[in-house]
Amino acid sequence: MSSTPMSSIESALAAEAGTQVPAPPPPPPPLGQAGRVALPGRAPLLTRPGWAAFFVALLAVCALAPVLNLVVPDGSALHLSDYTVAVLGRIMCYAIAALAMDLIWGYTGILSLGHGLFFALGGYMMGMYLMRQIGLEGNYKSELPDFMVFLDWKELPWHWTFSGSFVLQMILVVALPGLLAFVFGYFAFRSRIKGVYFSIITQALTFAAMLLFFRNETGFGGNNGFTDFKRIVDIPIATPQMRMTLFVTTGLVLLGFFLFARWLVGSKFGRVLQAIRDAESRVMFSGYNPLRYKLTIWTLSAMMCGVAGALYVPQVGIINPTEMSPANSIEIAIWAAVGGRATLIGPIVGAFLVSGAKSWFTTVFPEYWLYFLGAMFILVTLYLPHGVVGLVRKLLARGKEERA
Amino acid sequence: QDTIKVGVLHALSGTMAISETALKDMALMTIEDINAKGGVMGKKLEPVVIDTASNWPLAAEKAKQLIGQDKVAVTFGCWTSVCRKSVLPVYEENNALLYYPVQYEGEELSKNVFYTGAAPNQQAIPAVEYLMGKEGGSAKRWVLLGTDYVYPRTANKIVRAFLKSKGVADADIMETYTPFGHSDYQTIVADIKKFSQGGKTAVVSTINGDSNIPFYKELGNAGLSAKNVPVVAFSVGEEELRGLDPKPLAGHLASWNYFMSVKNPTNTAWIKQWGDYAKAKKLPGQSTKPLTNDPMEATYVGIHMWKQAVEKAKSTDADKVIAAMAGQTFNAPSGFTLTMDAKNHHLHKPVLIGEIRPDGQFNVVWRTKAPVKAQPWSPFIEGNDKKKDEPEKK
């Protein structure tokens, strides 16, 4: 599947933190006939510079951005505009999705072309809650969301049961994508569906879901989806403070997921995943049941995507079925690939780079941006086989060689 | 500051680019024309063109950018309802202005939006009435065919309610939907053919975008001619016909507020202006065969009305412009003088029914005597009788 010879945790860590491989721990005491072998110890979660970078990011998200956006006045050069906050917030959601994709694709070698579905499901769960929060302020002054009134529905359909409660609905944000992924994954992995066959059925799944959600009868507002949100936990949504809160939450979730993912892939669990990617049958003959491993990471990944979607919806203000279109799922994979697969920082970088570029190009070259974006994909694959992170890593390694 | 920035927010790539590109160009032409004639209040207009890439969250973000970063005075844009719905909160929140140029399902009225396209009563109902009448062939049975999304569903709901009020039984209405991008209409056309054996049948088509061509090609294949089973479409205009050989379609109908074939001096001048512009700018497709259509007219009218309102208000401030918009009139290429309703932000528009000609243009076979007032809240939908015909005060 992958051609990254980059799975050693040490080297991965080193490059991510931009430092040297930590010197192996002191050799263990002599062992009878075994003699001395320098066994690599368990790698730390992050190296010291890694932690430093992490805290800088944390600070930027939690303190710097709010101050620059809310406190620094509009005219100032340092002011962070609402628009920039919106763009960054959206991209951070994408980054979470890309991170989730990397766990399943980069590390386990399972390319999902259906992650857009989990993202959208999380978004829809959040959207349902937000729709209910509109309350009587809608066009029709009804307890029911506008589109239901308009379709002559007299009461909430069953799947809206929990939509009134923030807590329950937030549980659904994680549980629904998780459950769907679990059931789907259980059957797929049990049947040993692999490679493109898996990719294609995930694509079929999201495509089918998209068509389903486009239907008005499905009860999710059809093509128009959910828009015009007014409040979240009874606080107006369209205030700078609320927007900043959402932004900071997204940032924290992203950083939290990043640490979680680090911990996962650094553990033996993570190495079993990579082993599954390389030689699944050998994993089985070593006594591991790949089904459970794949199912676990697949479900976790779907749940992360769900959370990303839930954070995304109140920030962009709309969720509609196009989020489930196959192209969107492919795009998630592309973020991971451009940034660098099987490196956790890669997908985050990729998401920022690709969607950032898209945002920027569509404004600056509205007619030509597809050329740039297309060329970018081609060039990255041709010249940066390990993504942007791979390039950085190579440059760093070269620098080190020269220094040495 | 000697320029006024205006936003042009359309999809120039992705699925909607097919329709929206022409609107962008029309907006640019109109702006250029206004500038050439001295601008607005002596200031030149500076268009800010942005591609929504047919991606609706992106559209909302771009709207933020137009309003927040570029500080445009007004935005002309969107085609799909979902695009409008996604940017609407942004406009309301910032109290900015959006001019929306496409026919839509109604059921919405925002203080910050001016709807220059048709509401259902300015397009769907007259067309159905026409087909019911002797002129239209006295249709007794109805096929309501659409792409599965909100506009067709709503339009069909209204049409169904209207048909019922005219005494058409449910058994005489067949309602079918196809997924987005559907390209194989064999089964549906066969079904229509079968259905049409039960009595004089007409088809009301709200098929969207690209699916029209396969649909009409299949109709032609199946030998269902307009004489037997006329199809009236609400989304097929001159641009859509560009993509297919119209000969087999001759006689099928469309209902709009404007047709390129309308004969009057305003229209002739406008078409010429557009043709010259397309040639000068080498617009792909348009430069060899310039076409105008209803949404383009609505774009053109919208920009001019905004200009007039600004000049009346002597300011680009949204509230002042909104106030000044009420009752604005404009001599439109359709040959009618269009009036902005005093309250409901919709234009009073004429309804024209045209039959497709073998050259891809329309023969206007029926038209309203005078512009019709829009009913954004359709009376055929329950509860709408209580709705006010003006935006909520917030």
Added chain:
Amino acid sequence: MRSWTKAWAAALAWLAIALPAHALTNEAALAMASGTSSERIEAITAAVIEAVDKGDARTVAFLQALSDDTVRFTADKAFIVQGDKGLDPVTGAEVAVPADAEDVVNNNLMRNELDVALAALQLRSEDASVRADAARALAAAPSEARLPLLDKALAIEKDAAIREQLELARAGGLLSSEDPAKRLAAATTLAENKRPATKLLLNERLAEEQDPAVKKAIVAAIAGIDAGLIWGERLGQAFTGVSLGSILLLVALGLAITYGLMGVINMAHGELMMIGAYATYVVQGLFQKYLPGAFDAYLIAAIPAAFLASALVGAILERGVIRFLYGRPLETLLATWGISLVLMQLVRTTFGAQNVAVESPSWMSGSVQLLPNLALPWNRVLIIVFALLVLGAVAWMIGRTRLGLFVRGVTQNRPIASCMGVNTARIDTYAFALGSGIAGLAGCALSQVGNVGPDLGQSYIVDSFMVVVVGGVGQLAGTVYAALGLGILNKLFEGWAGAVLAKIAVLVLIIVFIQKRPQGIFAMKGRSAEA
């Protein structure tokens, strides 16, 4: 329409010789051309009755001109416009058309009326086929008002087939007669004629019928017709399935090579089809411009053009991008995705974002009538044949030729194939170009049934991957089964549940199916599958 032109020419010749002229007056012509539809229809009916009795070439000519939309009129006179000349409908003399003359606009109602009027005038033609056409036209639009006309025609008609049509037309007219007995008789006559149009007639009458006996007869007649139509319906449904299958097969065949054999996850496959379709469009344009006489042949020329255009683009892509990515299939996904974006935008900037019109040659339009309600459209039939031809060619290339062998060998193990003396680089280029070329052929075929626009490829890419994968990657036979299977299932479901649910059902079915056969229909069996 064309048969009418023929008929018109023949009739005109006959009328000119046989009949005295000058029956058409200016008033009559003006009444036929202007006024409300009902007024015009009245005028036409009157003119026809007169012309049938007296015989009048001018009236026929004028009606024909009306139906050809070549009549203009002023407040006091109607004109036939021929090119830039004007003709006086009454005298046939050349006159100048005033600038303020209005076009006569016909709607469908008028057009129907004109057709019938012309048909009525042609019932006495000497040419049996003209008469047959006329009789058929009258049978399709029966009216009580025309009964005398039909009776006269029946009195002189010898040809049995034409008589039958005339009887039918007569029965149709009688169906709305005042006399229930006549209606009953008409219903029984019509029951013999198992055609959809007859059913429509009966149904329309049924809606108004009061007399219980007649009602019963009509219901029985309809039931009889329905029973006769059932087979046509079933076969029609099967045909639509096969036809959809043939399209899926065409769009998947190229991918079966570039992806199935070469392992390139070719997201630009759709755009290669689009290029084929645009090549067809360009060829059509060239024919329109330089060889308008041979326009119908353009499609034949477009086939190789589409193949070459796409193959060329494919070859360039392979040389420039893909060849650096062998053995890294997922990276090909990324790069070809980029390529597809670029190609799409390229087409948008050169041809415009709008769709372009590709006309079908005349031999692609129309249909073969197999049963009264089963007409197979020529373009669908020809596409099925085309798909089979392409399939045969591909199967032969891959399975029987050395090129095919090398392609398979090279894609399995590039370095070793090279050590066997195979010029791998060249084989790769050929193979990719071949796959792309076939995509181009698919595009050419698609241009005959659907849109030609920048998005053409996007709408088929998911389907084409689906087909290749469900069939089993690298399995040509599997691709064929999958394409036909999906096509037929889709149409079957669509008959039951509508297009949207059918599509969803098919997708779900694919998911379930892959559970049962994790490697597609034609799974690679044995050890080699695991390697």
Added chain:
Amino acid sequence: MSILSVKGVNQYYGGSHILRDLGFEAQLGKVTVLLGRNGVGKTTLLKSLMGLVPIKTGSMEFDGKPIQGRTPYDRARAGMGYVPQGREIFARLTVEENLRMGLAYKSGSTPIPAELFELFPVLKQMIHRRGGDLSGGQQQQLAIARALAPKPKLLILDEPTEGIQPSIIKDIGRVIRMLADRGDMAILLVEQYYDFAEELADEYLVMERGVFIARGPGSEMQEKGIRQLVAI
């Protein structure tokens, strides 16, 4: 007559120097045996000869013409046949098609030499089975047959006896001897199975960490204690 002559070949994988200044010759009609422990670089040398991995410096001459820098298929066309380590047959092609691939640069009508089936009867039996379904030893036989099909001037064999049953090893030994004795083919054999190697060797080379540490005529192998040398 020396058909292959190699001088000063250096080759690297990333930073590690795998082949260091190697030079040797292979003669028509003779079997040259290359011995060495695991991981010393034997396969790497053979791959360099075939052009599958690029060499950093050095010259290679085949049949009087320089071949360094040429593509593998040029080398194959010039008459080099290769039996790679690990068989590397085309798993999804049938046995027959695998053999046809071996004849790739001959004209399309060249028949598969019948003598191959005499040598390896099992291939005839399984002619329509997919290569990948064969057992390990059968695949090895197929790989040898495939290399022999176009009658190369130089036959390069990388551990051909691996996984093959004794009787067939004997057959392969006889074949190699016979091919060499015909005098129109040079054979370069990498082998771990010492007895087999010694029996066939006309010339021998011993490699250690990318350099040759011993060489000479095959007849001297026993007295020079090559078996022990390889074992250390």
Added chain:
Amino acid sequence: MTPDLMEEGAQRLERTAVAKLGQTESGGREAGFSRIATPGEVDITHGRILYLEDVHRSFDGFKAINGLSLDIAPGELRCIIGPNGAGKTTMMDIITGKTRPDKGTVFFGSTIDLLRHTEPEIAQLGIGRKFQKPTVFEHLTVFENLELALATDKGVKSSMLFRLDSRQSDRLAEILHTIHLADSVNRLSGNLSHGQKQWLEIGMLLMQDPKLLLLDEPVAGMTDEETARTAELFLTLKGKHSLMVVEHDMSFIRTISEIVTVLCDGAVLAQGTLDQVQADERVIEVYLGR
């Protein structure tokens, strides 16, 4: 949905699936025994650790295994030889659950019916396997390869929380020495030479500490000296473990063998000491050659 919950769910689903498989009409093999079988424990009271009877398997009509019956005692080192294509690898595939036989019984100990278990379960039960073509995790380092193979709880949760304790590290270090890869702990195993991969795979097998080792051509591609060392290694394993070794290298077989089984055409052709089978005319005919 925590990972352990998910895992439990998967386990439960799986268990019911397995339970269903076992419900044969006769009540399954267990029905015949009066003792209560402890699930997961190998019962060797009958003196047999592996027991195959009348196993058949054909591929598209070709009988690869044709009525094979074979048994192995605990602690035995059994050599299997036989012509190419005799069905040796296929037999191992059947024992490890990779291939399902068309017919026949395969037991591990006297209570565990291997045909009812999946590959990972069989591995967990204590059957380790080395493939004919060396298979290692190419993108993991040598160290990580061995660590993964280590015999521990192989559930999801314990993998997440796993830490190498000192006893395990010692064992790992020891095995690294045994397989001569101590210098290469941190190298990616994909970059090892063929022979090194062979060794690494043997090392992984040792880490797994199985009761029964199936070794498919373990010395292919090794030098004589290394072959000798492998032989030595196997002899030390013998007794504690049961081994089944497939090889074509007669001198290697000679150094390690007690009983040799000759397979041919998917069934046992001969069995006995090496000398006995080497003298057998049929074996010479089909396998050894003259």
